Every structure is written in structure tokens, then in C-alpha cells.
Amino acid sequence: MEVIKVKDTDIQSALDIVKRQYGSDAMILEIRKKRKYVFGPSYYELLIGIEQSSVKGNLDNLESLEKAIKRLDAAVSALAVKEDELDALSRQTGFSKDILVKARAVPTEDWKSTLRQYLSGKLEFVRLESIKFQTFPKVVVLLGPTGVGKTTTAAKLAGYLLLEKNVSSGFVTIDTFRAGAVEQTKLFGRAMNLPVEVVRRPHQMQKVLAKFPDAHYVFVDTIGRNPKEIGKLTEIKMYLDELEEWIPVLCLNAGLRKEEMQKAFEYFNKVFHIEYFILTKVDEAEGISSAVEFMAENRLKTLALTDGQNVPDDLLFPDMENVLGMVGLSL
Numbered sequence: 418m419e420v421i422k423v424k425d426t427d428i429q430s431a432l433d434i435v436k437r438q439y440g441s442d443a444m445i446l447e448i449r450k451k452r453k454y455v456f457g458p459s460y461y462e463l464l465i466g467i468e469q470s471s472v473k474g475n476l477d478n479l480e481s482l483e484k485a486i487k488r489l490d491a492a493v494s495a496l497a498v499k500e501d502e503l504d505a506l507s508r509q510t511g512f513s514k515d516i517l518v519k520a521r522a523v524p525t526e527d528w529k530s531t532l533r534q535y536l537s538g539k540l541e542f543v544r545l546e547s548i549k550f551q552t553f554p555k556v557v558v559l560l561g562p563t564g565v566g567k568t569t570t571a572a573k574l575a576g577y578l579l580l581e582k583n584v585s586s587g588f589v590t591i592d593t594f595r596a597g598a599v600e601q602t603k604l605f606g607r608a609m610n611l612p613v614e615v616v617r618r619p620h621q622m623q624k625v626l627a628k629f630p631d632a633h634y635v636f637v638d639t640i641g642r643n644p645k646e647i648g649k650l651t652e653i654k655m656y657l658d659e660l661e662e663w664i665p666v667l668c669l670n671a672g673l674r675k676e677e678m679q680k681a682f683e684y685f686n687k688v689f690h691i692e693y694f695i696l697t698k699v700d701e702a703e704g705i706s707s708a709v710e711f712m713a714e715n716r717l718k719t720l721a722l723t724d725g726q727n728v729p730d731d732l733l734f735p736d737m738e739n740v741l742g743m744v745g746l747s748l
């Protein structure tokens with residue numbers, strides 16, 4: 418046993434020092450009250466016994482700490498070397514370095530299957546028909562910045578349901594701008610012989626559903642001039658709050674950069690809790706790697722992709738393999 422002396426004018430401070438420095442390994446052997454000279458101030462001297470094994474243990478710990486630091490050092494240098502590799506892979510795949518690192522695709526020989534595994538754990542594809550609703554008709558609200566293709570996509574979805582599933586739909590346009598910009602929806606409605614209603618006051622919302630006695634689905638389309646006006650979103654939300662049940666679907670253009678998608682998502686998600694997603698204009702985008710990253714990182718349930726102006730044909734219902742294939746990650 419090693420014996421150590423600890424001195425302090427205050428007994429509590431002395432005990433604190435022992436506790437801090439030697440922890441539970443310390444054994445107090447003796448406490449002495451002393452004076453340096455006859456009339457000098459008193460102080461305490463604590464004799465502490467420490468088992469050799471724990472001193473040795475601490476030394477062993479130090480050694481293993483040193484080894485760990487060396488290993489960490491080596492790993493950091495290795496990472497620096499991999500930076501070039503990371504850059505190259507990012508350019509080659511269109512995926513950000515950020516996600517390649519998160520997925521641990523670098524440094525790995527088998528980066529493809531590592532990235533595949535990472536993405537497939539986060540991506541989700543859902544068919545509109547499989548979403549359970551408590552109420553009827555099922556109300557689907559299409560949200561997104563102006564020009565992303567909300568109105569066209571609503572028409573495509575209604576067309577698909579009608580032609581492929583023999584299920585009828587209706588359209589509601591919330592015209593918060595009193596702009597009367599509903600002609601486009603009316604044209605689609607007329608072409609498919611499906612009803613279109615325009616709502617200009619929130620309290621009309623629930624009542625308007627009664628105007629679609631045959632519809633299984635009602636697609637609510639929103640009009641906006643400036644998607645940056647958060648006030649407009651809360652106004653749209655007021656209309657939807659009148660409804661018993663509805664699901665919001667965010668539509669974003671595949672040509673956007675990931676940061677732009679994230680910004681738009683956060684902006685809409687603040688007002689609506691976004692769970693479902695449609696990626697539009699895939700035909701115009703150079704690739705969809707960024708969009709796929711965005712979908713994965715936000716754990717969005719993707720309902721469809723759109724890839725052209727033709728209604729209702731340019732609509733895809735991809736599964737995991739389709740999408741992984743589209744970003745060059747097929748098996």
C-alpha cells in the first residue's frame with residue numbers, strides 16, 4: 418500500500434481533495450491536527466492509503482488511453498486521405514459528402530451496398546390507395562410552392578384512380594387570392610368528367626364535400642402567388658381545420674437543390690405536419706440523388722413521382738428498387 422499525505426487548513430477541503438484525486442480507492446488511515454510552529458495556524462494532515470493495485474490500475478488506464486489516442490490520431494489522418502475519395506464519389510453519384518459519411522459509404526470498398534442499406538432504411542414508399550381514412554370521401558391536400566405541379570398532379574392522381582382503379586374523385590380549389598385562377602382545374606375536371614368546386618370561405622369547406630356524393634377521393638388544390646408568405650399558409654390551414662380528416666401532401670420539384678427542398682419542407686412543415694410527399698418534374702431534373710437524400714433524411718412517405726406534362730400518364734408509383742435504380746444503386 419502506498420501512503421500519501423494530504424494537507425489543508427480545513428478538514429472538509431482536505432477530504433474533498435482526497436475524494437477528487439483518489440476516489441474510492443483511498444483509505445483514510447489517520448487524521449492529524451498540526452501546527453507549523455507553536456503559535457502558528459493549525460492545519461490538518463490526512464494520511465491516505467492507496468492500494469498499489471489501483472495505482473497500477475490507473476497507470477494501465479493511462480497506457481490504454483495513450484493507445485486509444487494513437488488509434489484516434491491514425492483514424493483522423495486516414496479520414497483526411499479519404500476526403501479526395503469522398504469528393505470523387507460525391508461527384509460520381511450526385512450524393513452529398515455529408516450523406517456518404519453518414520452512411521459510412523467511405524472508406525468502404527463496398528460503398529454501393531452500404532449506401533443502399535442506409536437509404537433503404539430511411540426511404541418509404543406508400544400507395545395512396547393503402548392509406549387508411551376514417552372518413553369518406555378521403556381528402557388529400559396538395560401543398561407546395563407555386564408552379565411545382567400541384568394542379569397537374571391532382572389531375573393525374575384522379576385520372577389514374579379513375580382509369581386504373583375505377584374510383585371516382587372530385588377537386589376542390591381553395592382560392593385564397595380571390596383570383597379565380599381555377600380554370601386549369603376546371604379544364605381537367607371537364608376532360609375527365611369529374612366535379613370541381615371552388616371554396617372561398619373556410620366555413621364552406623366541410624359542406625362542399627357533400628357536393629361529391631360519388632367521389633372516393635377529393636383532391637384539395639391550393640393557389641398561391643408568393644409561397645414565402647407564411648400568412649397565406651395559416652390562412653389555408655384555417656380552411657383545412659374545418660375538415661374532419663385530411664392528409665397533407667407536399668409537392669416539390671426534383672430540380673431544386675437539396676437545401677432548397679429542405680427550406681421549403683420546413684416552411685410548410687411549420688404549419689402542416691408533412692408526412693407524405695410527391696416529387697414532381699423528375700423529367701426536367703439532371704438526377705434525383707439530392708431529392709432522394711432529402712426524402713430519406715426527412716423520413717417522408719413518398720406517394721408518387723411525376724415525369725412530364727401529360728395527364729394522367731406522366732405519373733409513377735415507384736418502389737424502393739425503382740428509386741434506388743434511378744440513383745444508380747441497383748443491385
Ligand SMILES: Nc1nc2c(ncn2[C@@H]2O[C@H](COP(=O)(O)OP(=O)(O)O)[C@@H](O)[C@H]2O)c(=O)[nH]1
Nearest residue numbers: 563564565566567568569697698723724725726
Ligand atoms: N416537365 C414537367 N412539367 C410539369 C410536371 N408537372 C407539372 N408540370 C407543368 O408545370 C407547370 C405548372 O404546373 P401546375 O400544375 O399549374 O403547378 P401548380 O402551380 O403547383 O399548381 C404546368 O405547365 C405543368 O404542365 C412534370 O412532372 N414535368
Ligand SMILES: [Mg+2]
Nearest residue numbers: 567568639640
Ligand atoms: Mg395550381
